[in-house]
Amino acid sequence: TSGLFDKKPELYKTEMCRNWQEMGQCRYAKKCCFAHGIKELRAVQRHVRYKTQICRTYHLTGTCLYGVRCTFIH
Incomplete structure (x- = not known):
């Protein structure tokens, strides 16, 4: 996956993955730009x-x- 995170890498893994939250799985697996659980979630600089x-x-x-x-x- 790419797009927003190519332009703004500081946002990488700063939000939870909707698929992971709703279904407990994500087709992008380790390539997903969103966090799969609290341990992967990064803080955002605001x-x-x-x-x-x-x-x-x-x-x-x-x-x-x-x-x-x-x-x-x-």
């Missing part, structure tokens, strides 16, 4: 202003397209 302001969209509409990846407070 900007000092990360989640310091309210997400206007979420508070106006009750939803946000970015979901958990939103950099604002929900």
Whole structure:
């Protein structure tokens, strides 16, 4: 797999693999860019202003397209 992690290697294994979480397996196995369990999960370096302001969209509409990846407070 490639894409985002080629451009932003600092994000490698910083989120849990959805397939691993939902089905307990992943077809990419060791090549997967997402974490398969807590032991593989890496900490992300966040900007000092990360989640310091309210997400206007979420508070106006009750939803946000970015979901958990939103950099604002929900």
